[in-house]
Amino acid sequence: MQQAEPPEYAAVEPARTETPAEQADRNWVDLLQEFRVLQTGVQVLGGFLLTLPFAPRFQSLDQIQRVGYLMLVVLAAINIALLLLPIALHRRMFGWQRKPQLVAAGHVIARVAIAGVALLVAGIAAFVFDVVLGHLAGLIVIVVMLIFMSLLLVAVPRMAGGKRPRRRDGLWTPPQ
Incomplete structure (x- = not known):
């Protein structure tokens, strides 16, 4: 019996044969x-x-830093x-046989959440630099982080993803 090749050497996976559900x-x-x-x-x-x-140094923050923190x-x-x-949404739609709509909504929510987390991470980095080195450092870091996050979370996935798969019968299928 011949063993299957490890996944890293296997041919590209053929289109899945699964129902829409x-x-x-x-x-x-x-x-x-x-x-x-x-x-x-x-x-x-x-x-x-x-x-x-609750940290002792928090009281020394200026108004801009406090607003940024909030x-x-x-x-x-x-x-x-x-x-x-x-x-x-899942709790509301449970048992309604609307999983495709739930997946579509989840996809949008995931994209918005990724953007929100990117803003949060950039903001936290800028806040730390602002507190430690001053407002100019915080401003520079927020700009650099937003550019970096945009490249990392938008440009790289677009380049890596190639062309969008064609739609057939409500399913996304790989290009032929």
Whole structure:
């Protein structure tokens, strides 16, 4: 009996043969895994932000830094709420046989959440530089981080993804 080649040497995977319901289930599971990663990261960042007012140095922040800090707390809270939205939608639509609509909504939510997390990470980095080195350093870091995040999270996936697969029977299929 001949052994199968390891995945790294195997030929490109042929198109899946799955029903629309199976594809929707698989896509939903993929989205949930992405949401778990995002939600954990946002909750950790938000938790650290919530500890800052209890640090002795917090009282020495100027008005701009305090406003920046509060904006980051609100942004973290918005991101957490956004990442809870797919769960709320799933609870609402449970048993309605609308998984494709749920997946479509989850896709949009995931894209918005990725942008929100990028803003949060850039904002936190800028806040730290602002507190440690001053307002100019914070401003430079926010600009650099936003450019970097845009390249990393928008440009790289577009270049790596190639052409968008063609749509057939409501399913995304690989190009022929």
